[in-house]
Amino acid sequence: MKPDQSLILVVDDITSNLKILGGILQPKGFNVTFAKNGQQALERIVSSQPDLILLDLMMPEMDGLTVCKLLKEDDRFRKIPIIFLTASHEQDHLLQAFSEGAVDYIKKPFNAPELLARVETHLELKHLQDRDAQQLAQERLIRHVVQATMESLDLKDILKAAVDGIRDYFKADRVLIYQYIYEYMDSDRRELECSKGRIVAESLVNSYTSFLGLSLGECPWFVTDTKDPRSVHFYNTATNMETSHHKAKLLQWQVKAELVSPIFQRSEHWGSLIIHRCQSSEPWVPETVQVLSSLLEQLELAIQQAHLYQQLQLANQELRQLANVDSLTGVANRRYFDTYLAETWAQLQQEQALFSLILCDIDYFKAYNDHYGHPHGDACLQQVAQAIAQATHRPTDLAARYGGEEFALLLPHTSPEGAQQVAQRLQQNIAALAIPHAQSNLDPHLTLSIGLSTLMPNPASSPEQLVSMADRALYHAKEQGRNCLKIWDA
The missing domain is CATH 3.30.450.40 (GAF domain)
Structure with missing residues (x-):
């Protein structure tokens, strides 16, 4: 490290000593700043951050030991090396000086070659320590980012x-x-x-x-x-x-x-x-x-x-979406219906909340397909699926394709009266589509038969029971002429 890259603070209450030390250090290229007492030294250290301090051991008001102790207690300055300046009669204080954190001492009167050798040695040591500390900090920073990536x-x-x-x-x-x-x-x-x-x-x-x-x-x-x-x-x-x-x-x-x-x-x-x-x-x-x-x-x-x-997450999400959605109609498929039914049942059992299910079937859909052809049949299924999905607006409700022309609506936290209102909206949506059905024995337009069931999940009941009840209600709707809503009453 070159001398002009270092700043040395010299602290002594005797002006002649400051001049002598300045006369030794400055011609060698060192940058030097001076202080005449302990308080002034502390102020210089805060403002200039010296690389090395030459500190008089015995000074009035605040001696060198006190200054040293204060610096070593401050994280900002504790690594600055301190060399004490001491007279021969002050030797008894040196042990205490080293215990407070001094790295060396120089006796008065000053010997220029010895003083320069000690100063250069401790500046070089500090430079090496700073470089090692900086390298360690760099490695710690890189490791911090790498660790964040791993975690x-x-x-x-x-x-x-x-x-x-x-x-x-x-x-x-x-x-x-x-x-x-x-x-x-x-x-x-x-x-x-x-x-x-x-x-x-x-x-x-x-x-x-x-x-x-x-x-x-x-x-x-x-x-x-x-x-x-x-x-x-x-x-x-x-x-x-x-x-x-x-x-x-x-x-x-x-x-x-x-x-x-x-x-x-x-x-x-x-x-x-x-x-x-x-x-x-x-x-x-x-x-x-x-x-x-x-x-x-x-x-x-x-x-x-x-x-x-x-x-990868987006791709997995798309795959999950594909796995859970009926490719023709865009609503949930039977696989996801079963999964959602089981998960929601468990949740509502803990909450002791009602769970309703609507099952609906397109009336005379086989005759529709035979008359209009499968492309029209597919388009019909798509329109019906969207009409069913639009009958409810809560994010927790689920519309699904249950079978070929059979659809389902899962309605958590829904009473029989609330589910009946959803079923009526569903009927209105289908009527609004006004899809022609020339082969229907009921109406010139497409109609639905609907079955509805409601249970409060508990250990004595099961999701299968809720489905079975809705299925029986749907069967009764078909038995009683189709194009109607039946609520299962156990």
């Missing part, structure tokens, strides 16, 4: 873990991930344009404004370098800004330093990582780009895996 393939969880880890690592006040939304520019769907987007993840110090959910038009960060689209952009409100609008926005949001890095998915500009410092305008160090490069490599992989998982 959850949900993109929201992964992005939240990433912004939390990044904010902690960079000691930032706000970290955002902005996702772009691409739309086709032409009707041929050949050329994509990024016209929308929003903040999808955020980690924030509580006192600052949240940007979560903001859209592209509300953010000044849509920055792409056409020569190097993967470049990282650094901004400081006191120096370099792209536009006055950008600067005004950052000042409005109390941002002093900003970093914007693109996130890619293959060759597509997927989004941006934005890091804000609001309390400090400390410039971003070159090592930041290297850290971000490693991090974004893992983050981009995690996003890709999350997208693949999301596509």
Whole structure:
């Protein structure tokens, strides 16, 4: 580590000692700042964050031991090496100095070669420790993102873990991930344009404004370098800004330093990582780009895996939909009817709530099919299925194709009177269709026979009993001339 990259704080209440030490250190290229008492030293440490402290052991008001103890109790400064400056008659205090956290001591009067050797040694040790600590922090951050990927393939969880880890690592006040939304520019769907987007993840110090959910038009960060689209952009409100609008926005949001890095998915500009410092305008160090490069490599992989998982989930959902839906009519199939009946029965048994079932059958459908043909028969089934589904509007009700021309409506939390109203709406819907049926012995238009049953699920009854009761009611409706509703009364 070069001397001009280090800042040394010299603390001594005797001005001549400060001059001597400055005269030894500054010609060698070290940056040096001075303090004449303990309180002034603490103020200098907060404002300048020195790399090494040369601290007089014995001073009036606040001695070096007290200063050392206060620093070692503060997480911000405990790792700064402290070398005590001591006279020969102060040797008894050195043991206590080391117990408080000192790393070395130098006797007065000062020997320049010895002082420089000790200073250079401890600066090099601190540099190595800082480098190791930074490397460990980088590895911890990467591991944090990888762990989030292993624990959850949900993109929201992964992005939240990433912004939390990044904010902690960079000691930032706000970290955002902005996702772009691409739309086709032409009707041929050949050329994509990024016209929308929003903040999808955020980690924030509580006192600052949240940007979560903001859209592209509300953010000044849509920055792409056409020569190097993967470049990282650094901004400081006191120096370099792209536009006055950008600067005004950052000042409005109390941002002093900003970093914007693109996130890619293959060759597509997927989004941006934005890091804000609001309390400090400390410039971003070159090592930041290297850290971000490693991090974004893992983050981009995690996003890709999350997208693949999301596509798999959608594909599975479609498969489940196909497995549960009757392909001709679009309502639930018999398989899903049986599953939903069993699950809802168990739930209503716990709740001690009524469960109603409507079974209905198209009157003389075989004659309809023979007369009009199977294509018309299929179209008829589709219209009837939709009319049945539209007879109820609650999300917990289920319309299903029970057999060839037989349909069912499962009605949880429904009394016999409520189910009868649904059945009447169903009859009205069928009548409104006015589907011609020249082969019916009842009516020139298509009609339904309907059976209805209601039970309160309990250990002594079963779902099969509810179905059997509705089936018997339907049988009676057919026996008594069809085109009517019968309610099973045990």
